Amino acid sequence: MENARPVSDSCSEYSELALPNDANPLGNLIGGRVMHLVDISGAIAAMRHARIPVVTASVDHMTFLHPVHIGELVILKSTVNRVFRTSMEVGVKVMVENMRTGVRRHTSSAYLTFVGIDADGNRVPLPQAIPETEEEKRRFHAAGERRKYRLELRGK
Ligand SMILES: CC(C)(COP(=O)(O)OP(=O)(O)OC[C@H]1O[C@@H](n2cnc3c(N)ncnc32)[C@H](O)[C@@H]1OP(=O)(O)O)[C@@H](O)C(=O)NCCC(=O)NCCS
Structure with missing residues (x-):
């Protein structure tokens, strides 16, 4: 597809x-701060792919596996898992690093859906994100399953 780019x-x-x-x-x-960072981190991956402004359409449920202590570094890794039409799923993984020991632990993961918007506020079809590695292909397929569930919930 024209303008398609790798994940x-x-x-x-x-x-x-x-x-x-x-x-x-x-x-x-506080958990709300982590959620705020997840939204920003997800938007960065979404905009890096779409190269247009995006809005958050939904955030799937989030769990907090460990407390984050003050003074620790919160590291968020985000990537576009799959583009649908005007929306895309982004996965965000939250790690926490102890600054004295360098030990990192995984504290949360989240899936967000972002929609591309033009200057007039209209939704815009997005370029496809091409999965290349086995991990990216696995996430691509899983994103399709999650979308079904999400749209079902939205209809309720
Ligand atoms: C997100 C928003 C653009 C969707 O608008 P809409 O009128 O529902 O538009 P559509 O029904 O055409 O949906 C647009 C796309 O979003 C997807 N979408 C909409 N709601 C969704 C949801 N709850 N979960 C997942 N995807 C969703 C649709 O599937 C569609 O994707 P596709 O084009 O890839 O098939 C609109 O609700 C909005 O602007 N919301 C506010 C966003 C915002 O300001 N967020 C910041 C937090 S307040």
């Missing part, structure tokens, strides 16, 4: 230090 072109990494301003009363990062 790898969208791969992005975004990091932020967990700071006291975003702490809960236990002294850990």
Whole structure:
């Protein structure tokens, strides 16, 4: 397809230090801050692929496997899994790095759907994202299954 580009072109990494301003009363990062970072990180991959403005249409459920301690580094890796027509699924993986030890752990993953929008606010058909590696192909197929479920929920 014209303008189609490899999935790898969208791969992005975004990091932020967990700071006291975003702490809960236990002294850990509030979940809402992580969700905010997930949205930004997902939008970066989506825009890197589409090269036009995008809006968040939906976010699938998120789980928080471990608390993020203040002073740790939150690292978000995002990539476009699959383009449908005007929408695309982006996967975001959240890792947390202990700055003293360098140890990283996986704390959350999320799937978001972004829609490409033109200057007049209209939805725009997007270039396809071509999966090349086995991992990208697996995500491409899984994204199709998740879309069915999402659109079913939307209809309810
Ligand atoms: C997202 C938005 C553009 C969808 O508009 P709409 O009138 O529902 O448009 P459509 O029904 O034509 O859907 C457009 C695309 O979004 C997809 N979509 C819409 N709602 C979706 C949802 N809940 N989950 C997944 N995909 C969704 C549709 O499947 C379609 O994809 P396709 O073209 O690849 O097949 C519109 O609801 C919107 O602007 N929402 C506000 C977005 C925003 O401001 N987000 C920031 C947070 S407030």
